[in-house]
Amino acid sequence: MDLLLSTPIHRLPLTQKPNHTYDRHRLFNNPPHVRTTTAEKNAHLCVAHQLFDDIPIWDTFAWNNLIQTHLTSGDVGHVISTYQQMLSRGVRPDNHTLPRVICASRHYGDLQLGKQLHAQAFKLGLFSNLYVFTSLIELYGILDSADTARWLHDKSACRNAVSWTMLAKLYLMEDKPSFSIDLFYQMVELAADIDAVALATAIGACGARKLLQHGRNIHHVARIHGLEFDILVSNCLLKMYLDCGSIKDARGLFNRMPFRDIISWTDLIHFYVKNGGINEALKLFRQMNMDGELKPDPLTISSILPACGRITAHKHGREIHGYVLKNYFDDNLIVQNALVDMYVKSGCIQSALKIFSRMKEKDMVSWTVVISGYSLHGQGKLGVGLFREMDRNFSVHRDEITYTAVLQACSTASMVEEGDFYFNCITEPTMAHFVLKVALLGRAGRFNEARTFVDKHKLDKNLEILRALLDGCRKHHQQKLGKRIIEQLCDLEPLNAENYVLLSNWYASNEEWEMVEKLRKTIRDMGLRPKKAYSWMEFRNKIHAFGTGDVSHPRSQAIYWNLQCLMKKMEEDGFKRNTDFRFHDVDEERECALIGHSELLAISFGLISTEAGRTIRIAKNLRVCHSCHESAKFISNKVGREIIVKDPYVFHHFKDGRCSCEDFC
DNA sequence: TTAGGGTTAG
Structure with missing residues (x-):
């Protein structure tokens, strides 16, 4: 790029009068309503260059326009060559030319070229121009380091809010948020102009490192400058409080905000969904829609759909799907992925597959969602088949989550050899992969291989690994090994009530009631509280929740009566209720076990509330016990x-007296 | 010239 230096800057005219009779705007820019394809743009550029050669004298404005056109189309090579031509024809660059060419050299990754441009800016007397200066700061920051940019910045007299903010952004890009925050404080000390973007950048830095106190300080500065309710600033503050986990500050701000846009609502909804506040998220989503001023956009939709999946709110999800279709968001890949996932998690694998098969474009997430969806629904073989199909498609990348999905599928289908093969394909297996490998061997009943694998990788103290082995023991009725594992879990995690519940259940299944009582006392004495079991069902747009032995539902009497009738029929048909609790983490009150477990109450409610023949969909927060199964x-x-x-691990499709999980519960 | 929100596991 030494050509740049070959044109002596001092020979360039200081000013240049426009000498054109053509319409320069029409030459390069279409009216806003006309959209051009890449091929058309290239054709236009060729015509532009031709005209360019025909016209003897061009002014800086026209050259800048051409440079901008190349820059917009991402053709940085042409930006630079056009600039060289401009210089060789003796046209003087101005404060609009240099930032564009500096930007191009930054994209080009050419620091030497950047330095030449820096020198030219000096010679042309343009270095103190704020646009030129800021673009150089960005160039040095990205191609060298933020410290170099700062050195240049500190030496210069022409600093403003934009250049300070640029510097702060550069430190953020280097993952040094505390430097960004320090810069902001310096700006305040030096009484520099504080604008909304400067505040947004500093607030974002606080969120990135969860620096709540700094965030609050900057919130105060925003208030002083009258920018607290600038929509950009208040949204950044909201996000920062959410990132810092301070929902109280976030809700306080959200409630005080005089204006909220779709980002404010989406952020808050997303926070609740991610943190398990599903009902609050759905409530906010409904409230936003009822207010009527704002309409959910694809990002809002992708944030709320996982909430529907999480609680198997199939009707809510379907309504949102309807909204997606009505508003033409259905060609958005992320929305499509979120829809597929929602249907998978709502128990409607067929609807999920329908969308998946019609998707014109599929990415890694689309495939991963369906592969793990198959496992969730007990169809591991199909999941492995789909992974193979994806594997044949070289354009789709695979990440650790995709491998998690395929290992899960192998485990569900007890495809040990395939699982081994895929495990060996992973270059850096994570703990989740190790756990799945152990689960695979355990479920296939290969306990010796599992033990060798655990010992080889020194995983015997890992809680997830032990739980995976315990799953295998459950399936293959390995009582002794199961008990040993539960005892290990109690030793390793003495404050987890669920481990004692497992142990208590083990003793109960062996009718060692003294031990059961002793363990219950231990749990009480230690002040531990085992998780309460809940099941819920969506009916007429409401979520009906049931706890163990719950009598709070308005239709409780009918629910229990129906259940008692069914249990009577079960006995008449010669079925004996199984009270084998061995490895289940659903203890609670055994006296409720015959009819009072939450999933049975929810099923009974479903039977008496919905018309005959309808599918009943229930979600449960804990594993389904063998007896209820x-x-x-x-x-x-x-x-x-x-x-x-749906339990936390798998979907059970009960039909004609059978379950899709093949009794792996 | 600087700027805020989304999907997959656990």
Whole structure:
């Protein structure tokens, strides 16, 4: 790029009068309503260059326009060559030319060229121009380091809010948020102009490092400058408080905001969804829609859909799908992925597959969602098949989550050899992959291999690994090994009540009631509180929740009566309720076990509330116990309905007396 | 010239 230096700057005219009779805007710019394709743009550029050669004298404005056109189309090579031509024809660059060429050299990654431009800016007397100066700061910051940019910045007299903010952004890009915050404080000390973007950058830095106190200080500065309710600033403050986990500050600000835009609502909804506040998220989403001023956009939709999936709110999800179709968001890849995921998690794998098969473009997330969806629904073989299909498509990348999905699929289908193969494909397996490998061996009943693998990788103290082994013991009725693992869990994690529940259940299943009582006392004495089991069902746009032995539902009497009738029929048909609790983390009150478990109450409510033949969809926060699993199988056959129960690990499709999980519960 | 929000596991 030494050509740049070959044109002596001092020979360039200081000013240049326009000498054109053509319409310069029409030459390069279409009217706003005309959209051009890349091929058309290239054709236009060729014509532009031709005209360029025909016209003997061009002014800086026209050259800048051409440079801008190349820059907009991302053709940085042409920006630089056009600039060289400009210089060789004796046209003088101005304060609009240099920032564009500096920007191009930054994209080009050419620091030497940047330095030449820096020298030219000096010679042309343009270095103190704020646009030129800021673009040089950015160039040095990205191609060298933020410290170099800062050195240049500190030496210069022409600093303003933009250049300070640029510097702060450069430090953020280097993952040094505290430097960005220090810069902001310096700006305040030096009484520099504080604008909304400077505040937004500093607030973002606080959020990135969860520096709540700094965030509050900067909030105060925003208030002093009258910018607290600038929509950019207040949204950044909202995000910062959410990032710092201070929902109280966030809600306080949100409630005081005189104006909220779709980003304010989406941020808050997203926070609740991510942190398990599903009902609050759905409430906010409804409130926003009822206010009527703002309409959800694709980002809002992608934020709320996981909430529907999480609680199997299939109707809510379907309504949102309708909204997506009505508003033509259905060609947005991320929305499509979120829809597929929502249907998978709502128990409607067929609807998920329908969308997936119609997607014109699929990315890694689309494939991963469906592969893990198959496992969730007990169809591991199909999941492995889909991974193979994805594997044949070289344009789709795979990440650790994709491998998690395929290992899960292998484990569900007990495809040990395939699982081994895929595990060996992972260059840097994470703990999740190790856990899945152990689960795969355990579920296939290969306990010796599992033990060797655990010992080889020194995983015997890992809680997730032990729980994966315990799953295998559950399936293969490995009582002794199971008990040993539970005892290990209690030793390693003495404050987790669920471990004692497991142990208590083990003793209960062996009718060692003294030990059961002793463990219950231990749990009480230690002040531990085992998780309460809840099941819920969506009916007429409301979520109906049931706890163990719950009698609070308005239709409680009918629910229990129906359940008692069903249990009676079960006995009459010769079925014995199984009270095997061995490895289940659903203890609670055993006296409720016969009819009072939350999933059975929810199923009974579903049966008496919905019309005959309708599928019943239930979600549960804990594992379904063996006894309820057997009952649900019986009920599905007796009433001729499909009952879908989602627990934290898997979907159970009960139909005609069978379950899709093949009794892995 | 600087600037705020989204999907997959656990």
